[in-house]
Amino acid sequence: MWSSPGDEDGVGVEAVERGAQDFLIKTDLGPKLLGQTIRYAIERARQQEELEQRNRELALLNQIVRHDIKNDLTVILGWGVALREHVEPAGEDHLDRIMRASEHIEAIADTAGDFMEILDGEEQPELHPISLPSVLETEVAKANSAHADATITVPESLLPGLQVTATDLLSSVFRNLLNNAVIHNDKAEPHVSVEVETDADRVAVHVCDNGPGIPDSQKSSVFGQGAMGEQSHGSGIGLYLVDTLVAMYDGTVQIRDRSDWAGEPNLDGSVFSVTLRRV
Template sequence: MTNTALTRVLLVEDNPADARLITEYLAEQSWPNIDADKPTVDHVDRLADARTALTEDVDVVLLDLGLPDSSGVETLDEVLAIGVPAPVVVMTGLDDERVGIDAVEHGAQDYLVKDDVTPRLLQQTLRYAIRREQQQRELRQRNAELALLNQVVRHDIRNDVAVILGWGDGLEAHVDEEGRTYLDRMLSAGEHITNITETVGDFLDVLEGDSEPELHPVDLESVLTNEIEKARSAYDNTTITVEGDLHDGLEVVATDLLSSVFRNLLNNAVTHNDKPEPEITVTVTDNGETVSVAVADNGPGIPDSQKDEIFGRGEMGLESSGSGIGLYLVDTLVEMYDGEVVLEDRAERPSASNRTQSGDNDPEGSVFTVVLQRSDPA
């Protein structure tokens, strides 16, 4: 099926009067680009018969949700499970928009209320359903090709960067102090490239999810400690201090991608820091039903006008003027976990101890606070 031509319709309807009316509407010769003897209508009145009649040459399915052998959205699920790529338009006798919306959420391309159907509305609905199905199928194919390309490119980049970092480590004993400065910058850039490839991979894992993520208890202490140790190893000129209620057995509701949240926040706190020796304080607060993790830095701070933009909120994340895909991924994941991310100036926090000498109104640094649901509220 390469166009929106309507040549074969599978009508699944157990009411003879409704079936006859729909068949007459489909045979209307006033429709443009449809011959008098087209489209062909295959009519069945049971789900069992629909399983046999739904073949690859069917362009679209008109489905009544209430059949003698099936009812409700389960009828739609059964038809979609057959696996034939024909779009499904649901018909209902209930003047209830919620029924149609539920059907679309379950995978139907559109819905029609029988009492409202006219020949013109029927034509438009079926043609639009066919076209949308084609576009979605083409998009899935392109996404699959891009995902494969991304996997190959990231693999090759990581391998080449690993070689660069390996040779760089071997050069440390052969450079003077001036050369070491340039070597350190080169190694830092290599580590940054590696972090980017990891972040892109995590981001695509989120985008490629076809359903709601399966949230489960995640050991916060283990995840956070591991990411802090990796950051300390990658940035040996950075001081990272941990404060508060981080302890063994503290679990939050998330997925295995929670580590990416803290990896990106820690990387952001270092790479966007203008101090020779970045200082980061990670503070964990157990609030009973939630857990807050604040990542504070001594960097330049972020203007109020950019506090939402930096996450890509209100616009496409990759086109935002913020810090890029890392923080957009953080915001996306935390929202998925039914949590929130709050960005503040460090001096605005009651426990802030790093106000500048020029006065309390001059903040130094930013604080990203992630609030997550506890898996076992205290």
């Protein structure tokens, strides 16, 4: 882009914001500078093309690997169910550990797939009305099935027509929050409840657990990419995905101690509150 002395800063900044690689000042332009600028532009374009090609290859590799992992996990989980009635009491705990580990790997593969769907999609995904009761009931049922030792509840009085502005990946938000509430729970019988509050414009969904809670020093960083708690055995991307999706939906996510949220000082656990736009 060409500019003249006086307006070069404002015009140049605007040009770069709109996608220009660089800008030149007419009074400073000479053969050497012009040649150098062209060479740099060609090199940047080449690097950009290499990056896009690498991203396409990684996306394909991710798809293949996740497909193969999920196929093998389906077989493993099927064998585990079939073995249940043949396992002696002394081996039941070992089988339970195998089943939980397999389910956890499956959840990681699903989360990785959700991330790829975001990365491969448009920069501004098209938001549309999503039935919140349908999403919550489905994800709570899945979580109860995956975690037999936990009790996970959702209100029966949800408004059947309650809708929020989101995408089909909204289910991943609550899948990760529910799994996180159970996996990191230190109680023999994890209890997780989903509470919903509404007003004219917003819907707040609270995922409450009776686990060990999250220290205040970690509350502000737990949604960071790759962040994991001291006792975490996960990949560290689940809550980052939650935060990314909720921000995409023009919503908010907040962590509080359950004792503060409920106003009862002796309660253990945390509350993850997701607020979304109501349709």
